[in-house]
Amino acid sequence: MSAPNLLYIFTDQQRVDTMRCYGNHLIETPTLNSMAEESFVFEHAYVSQPVCSPSRATMLTGRWPHTAGVPRCNVPLSAEVPTFAELLPDDYRTAFMGKWHLGDEIFPQHGFTNWVGTEDSYRHSYSSAEKLKVMSPYHHFLLDNGFTPDIENQGQRIFSRHFEASLDVPYTKPTYLGDQAAAYIRASGDRPFALCVSYLEPHPPHTGPLNDFYDPALLPTGPAFMQPPPYDAPLIARLMSAFYMASENYGLDLRTDAD
Numbered sequence: 001m002s003a004p005n006l007l008y009i010f011t012d013q014q015r016v017d018t019m020r021c022y023g024n025h026l027i028e029t030p031t032l033n034s035m036a037e038e039s040f041v042f043e044h045a046y047v048s049q050p051v052c053s054p055s056r057a058t059m060l061t062g063r064w065p066h067t068a069g070v071p072r073c074n075v076p077l078s079a080e081v082p083t084f085a086e087l088l089p090d091d092y093r094t095a096f097m098g099k100w101h102l103g104d105e106i107f108p109q110h111g112f113t114n115w116v117g118t119e120d121s122y123r124h125s126y127s128s129a130e131k132l133k134v135m136s137p138y139h140h141f142l143l144d145n146g147f148t149p150d151i152e153n154q155g156q157r158i159f160s161r162h163f164e165a166s167l168d169v170p171y172t173k174p175t176y177l178g179d180q181a182a183a184y185i186r187a188s189g190d191r192p193f194a195l196c197v198s199y200l201e202p203h204p205p206h207t208g209p210l211n212d213f214y215d216p217a218l219l220p221t222g223p224a225f226m227q228p229p230p231y232d233a234p235l236i237a238r239l240m241s242a243f244y245m246a247s248e249n250y251g252l253d254l255r256t257d258a259d
Helices: 030-037 052-061 137-144 161-165 173-188 233-243
Strands: 006-010 093-098 114-117 151-153 156-158 193-198
Touching (some): 006 052, 093 173, 114 137, 114 173
Parallel strands (some): 006 193, 093 114, 093 193
């Protein structure tokens, strides 16, 4: 039996009820729908921790966030913690494309020998000053197409996410990643490959070239839509943020050292 190809597709902050296979018949995702029609669809799947870095660490390593050493966002995945790519036979071609969010964002690591980075906004977690001089392949793709970086980050000019989200479809990250992934698969030939394609979208900013694709008047709303929030809504939001360890990223941790 020949070794199977492994294609792992991530989306970021996509609710389960946004897909037709889970009951949504309003949002149009034809490619995901066609994949679901030919696949097993898990009706009971649970995230290990509903923030970015810990969840990604679990999916790539098979470990809980605390055993993978990534209990919150912006914590690098230790070189001593292997991903599934490091456990594959040597004849596999391996690649990671898109958002990593586990340290040294745009540099090959953890068994992925081919790397196509798209995110230049996580430079604060790079492991050396020299790496700050390097920009992602997507950054260079935009430069080659005549675009100019609009903000500064860690001493370098980069493209902001708001700028990237405002681009026409041919220049967006999803289009770029799709083209890169297709080229990689074609180039693999008869060799087995393991490819992760990690999209930022539909993560904020919630804007893009298809802003007018849906008529807001036709979209259903819940009973709380346009209703004033309960008086304790801000407190509930802060407590939930602390519980899920998301508030630590913004200096808003409600716990004390004694806790």
